[in-house]
Amino acid sequence: MDLSQIRDAQRHNVEAEDVNDCPIEQVRLTVPATDDPSLACLTFRTWFLGIISCGVLAFLNQFFGYRQNALTVSSVIAQIVVLPLGRMMEASLPTKHIQFPGTKWSFSLNPGPFNMKEHVLITILANAGSSSVYAVGIITIVKAFYHTEIHPLAALLLTQSTQLLGFGWAGLFRKFLVDSPYMWWPATLVQVSLFRTLHEEEKRPKGGLTRLQFFMIVLITSFSYYVVPNYFFQSITALSFVCWIWKDSFKAQQIGSGLKGFGIGAFGLDWATVASFLGSPLATPGFAMVNMLVGYVIVFYMVVPISYWSNWYEARRFPMYAFKTYNADGTKYNVTKVLNQTSFSFDQKGYDEYGKVHLSILFVLAYGLSFASLAATVSHVLLFHGSTIWEQTKASLNKNFGDVHTRIMKKNYEPVPQWWFHTLLILVVGLALLTCEGFQRQLQLPYWGIILAVGLASIFTLPVGVIYATTNQGVGLNVITELIIGYMYPGRPLANVVFKTYGDNSMWQAIQFLSDFKLGHYMKIPPRSMFVVQLAGTIIASTIYFATSWWLLTTVEYICDPTRLPTGSPWTCPGDDVFYNASIIWGLVGPQRMFGNLGLYSKMNYFFLFGILAPVPFWFLSRKFPEWKWTRLVNIPILINCPGPPVKAVNYNMWFSVGMFFNFVVYKRFKSWWARHNYILSAGLDAGVAFMAILCYLVLQNRNINGPEWWGLEVDDHCPLANCPSIPGIDVPGCPIIQ
Known part of the structure; x- marks a missing residue:
């Protein structure tokens, strides 16, 4: 019996002995009730790729953190990038064990196929850096x-x-x-x-996509589209049409502004607008x-007004x-x-x-x-x-x-x-x-x-x-x-x-x-x-x-x-x-x-x-x-x-x-x-x-190469009056004085 057959048997035994009795349906639908204890975890690849990922993400996040447009680089990027690197190390590194002099301890630069457990540990190291x-x-x-x-x-x-x-x-x-x-x-x-x-490995359903194919399509689409809200049309992150209709009305702009007001009718065509502060709603x-x-409705639309x-x-x-x-x-x-x-x-x-x-x-x-x-x-x-x-x-x-x-x-x-x-x-x-x-x-x-x-x-x-x-x-x-x-x-x-x-x-x-x-x-x-x-x-x-x-x-x-x-x-x-x-x-x-x-x-x-x-x-x-x-x-x-x-x-x-x-x-x-x-x-x-x-x-x-200069390049919803005082006599720069 070869190694793959042994692992299949182990998975089968787990499935046969244990019923998936997790009380949370989302977990039952997502997490398999299987394990392969024979997979190597703390390998040379884990430490090499993990330490590099951790260090690079830590440097980038702190470097970008001081800048006007702060950028957070998450561990998801490392999670994707290290997979081909791990596979490349699997194909190129020698499999011979290296013995530490004077000890019985040895390790291999290439202990076998790059596996999911190595990948998880590398991502956790990267997560520390992010x-x-x-x-x-x-x-x-x-x-x-x-x-x-x-x-x-x-x-x-x-x-x-x-x-x-x-x-x-x-x-x-x-x-x-x-x-x-x-x-x-x-x-x-x-x-x-x-x-x-x-x-x-997943068999492609008839007329459908594998999960990897679906992921790659979403990734490429998201990557291609984000050049619009990130570079060419930054105002698309917050569109407040009420302000555009009533340009001179303080109350209308306060009601309609998505950045400085109640945001009635405001929306954004940007995934970062959706998930940047509150995390992914999915x-x-x-x-x-x-x-x-x-x-939110009670506080923001009742108590605050x-x-x-x-x-x-x-x-x-x-x-x-x-x-x-x-x-x-x-x-x-x-x-x-x-x-x-x-x-x-x-x-x-x-x-x-x-x-x-x-x-x-x-x-x-x-x-x-x-x-x-x-x-x-x-x-x-x-x-x-x-x-x-x-x-x-x-x-x-x-x-x-x-x-x-x-x-x-x-x-x-x-x-x-x-x-x-x-x-x-x-x-x-x-x-x-x-x-x-x-x-x-x-x-x-x-x-x-x-x-x-x-x-x-x-x-x-x-x-x-x-x-x-x-x-x-x-x-x-x-x-x-x-x-x-x-x-x-x-x-x-x-x-x-x-x-x-x-x-x-x-x-x-x-x-x-x-x-x-x-x-x-x-x-x-x-x-x-x-x-x-x-x-x-x-x-x-x-x-x-x-x-x-x-x-x-x-x-x-x-x-x-x-x-x-x-x-x-x-x-x-x-x-x-x-x-x-x-x-x-x-x-x-x-x-x-x-x-x-x-x-x-x-x-x-x-x-x-x-x-x-x-x-x-x-x-x-x-x-x-x-x-x-x-x-x-x-x-x-x-x-x-x-x-x-x-x-x-x-x-x-x-x-x-x-x-x-x-x-x-x-x-x-x-x-x-x-x-x-x-x-x-x-x-x-x-x-x-x-x-x-x-x-x-x-x-x-x-x-300092920015997009074309036009009103849509501003990271703003163009509701200037929404952030002004609303009683007479207050003189604030950029706001009209109410008589």
């Missing part, structure tokens, strides 16, 4: 905005410790968020589907999308849809008036003379809803999933816990020992304490701030992970961490952002690690191989992100300062500008002067109470009337989590339209087509956009 490093923002604002110095060792340790801290939480909660069949991580199914398309479950749609036109918090002095800070006269807030440049501390005298910080009404409500979302996450998970988590805790001692995929993994592979995670967690916490205590003058955060941030991340990783693993949407800790440290340690902007990074970023890193673990769970990757690859990828990516940022910050003159940069220079750092302003508002001015007794928006704190109580009625109805299945599908944290920055109305319009069509019309009426093509379609659209964006940037835009 995930942004939050701590680089701290380095950037210190050097480019505050114009001071930070020791390179402090910067490197900060980068590594904030990225690695999430491993500890991933290890603590993997039993609940990976082994449980109810935690199905919808976004991973896109990658599972693409892997199967690229590797599995990978989001239908019930989660309905929750978001209901919340009432609040704005009732002039709550002087809302009509400022733009309705804006996420900036303002002075009382409607002009942008000048933070230099309240900042002591020498000590980076709050200037009370300057603040008293200049005035309080004002926000647009949507910004105020976005903060209030973020308070409510976080509180509702804890309440929702305890009420709806608390008993399940407790049962899973007890069932974890049972070897039969889980579905077919969990049983296959336990049968064929050794798990990662829990002490690996515990040891790494202790080491990284120690490294974080050493970093902040050793460089406290530069980072401002004392040891107790690290301990508090670690505690917050450990508390919220499980509830946020449950929400994300079931809905593909999540809530962050950035606002609550800024709020807490802003009250406890006010007047220190760098301490605020460092605390936020250790608290919020470590939680999201844990969720990223858990998502990768779930992908490995579905693809039957040995858990220990997953652990080693994730750890190596995180260290490599963090180092390259740091090195790239340090190189640019020390070589590009006036980087991140548009007022001093040469005309046409792309190094404007738009994302870091937001990060910098957050450090001023929350760290310098402080939450007490915004949401406390000294601020204008203290009533927003009632949103915490609202968030805690909001899930209770639906939980009660689900227990009282179990036949009402819809009550269990109401997810308050997701329902009240939108709208929020930086997503615009046109993004929501297109995301909901595409998502509802595929999740309800196609899924219900053409389920066989959906099962074969839905996730392939998503991956092909993403990959085509990414490839064309890189090509345009490197060949044309990077050399």
Whole structure:
């Protein structure tokens, strides 16, 4: 019996012994209940291609991140590119084993056919390179905005410790968020589907296409079309016809603008408009999308208009849809008036003379809803999933816990020992304490701030992970961490952002690690191989992100300062500008002067109470009337989590339209087509956009060769009045003064 026959027999045995009892239909339709334990995983090809992919993506994402048109290069590109490279190495490298002198250990450069498990591990390494490093923002604002110095060792340790801290939480909660069949991580199914398309031999259906053929057609079509919205006709990303019809009407433009208003009738003919902020709607479950749609309609089309036109918090002095800070006269807030440049501390005298910080009404409500979302996450998970988590805790001692995929993994592979995670967690916490205590003058955060941030991340990783693993949407800790440290340690902007990074970023890193673990769970990757690859990828990516940022910050003159940069220079750092302003508002001015007794928006704190109580009625109805299945599908944290920055109305319009069509019309009426093509379609659209964006940037835009000069080249919906104040007497540049 040859090797292929042995593998076929193993697959047959798995299929014969195990019934696919996964409770999630989308998983049953996408993930095969088979495994081939004989496939090599951690091969020379895995490490060679994986490290190169990780390094290249890390460099490109940080390099593009400082530029005016920031570009995110996802791991999907590496997932596609490494396949022919792996096949080429399979055909050309020698198969002879190389023996390490003095040991029994040997390896082969070419252990056999390039297989799917190698491909998965390479993609996970690449994914580490495509995930942004939050701590680089701290380095950037210190050097480019505050114009001071930070020791390179402090910067490197900060980068590594904030990225690695999430491993500890991933290890603590993997039993609940990976082994449980109810935690199905919808976004991973896109990658599972693409892997199967690229590797599995498939007989072409009569009159149809194989999945690989379908993927290539989508990829080529998406690639070819994206040159239009990306280069020739950028205004096509947001078309607001109402503004074009009523060019001089403030109200009409506010109603119709897809970028600065309610977006009634606005749409975009660009996949990036659909998926850039909210992720692919094809990978989001239908019930989660309905929750978001209901919340969006209530907040954006009911609460916001009432609040704005009732002039709550002087809302009509400022733009309705804006996420900036303002002075009382409607002009942008000048933070230099309240900042002591020498000590980076709050200037009370300057603040008293200049005035309080004002926000647009949507910004105020976005903060209030973020308070409510976080509180509702804890309440929702305890009420709806608390008993399940407790049962899973007890069932974890049972070897039969889980579905077919969990049983296959336990049968064929050794798990990662829990002490690996515990040891790494202790080491990284120690490294974080050493970093902040050793460089406290530069980072401002004392040891107790690290301990508090670690505690917050450990508390919220499980509830946020449950929400994300079931809905593909999540809530962050950035606002609550800024709020807490802003009250406890006010007047220190760098301490605020460092605390936020250790608290919020470590939680999201844990969720990223858990998502990768779930992908490995579905693809039957040995858990220990997953652990080693994730750890190596995180260290490599963090180092390259740091090195790239340090190189640019020390070589590009006036980087991140548009007022001093040469005309046409792309190094404007738009994302870091937001990060910098957050450090001023929350760290310098402080939450007490915004949401406390000294601020204008203290009533927003009632949103915490609202968030805690909001899930209770639906939980009660689900227990009282179990036949009402819809009550269990109401997810308050997701329902009240939108709208929020930086997503615009046109993004929501297109995301909901595409998502509802595929999740309800196609899924219900053409389920066989959906099962074969839905996730392939998503991956092909993403990959085509990414490839064309890189090509345009490197060949044309990077050399200042832009498209033809005409009104359609602007990245704007041509609704200038939508962002103007609506009461008489306010003089704002670019807006007419209402008499």
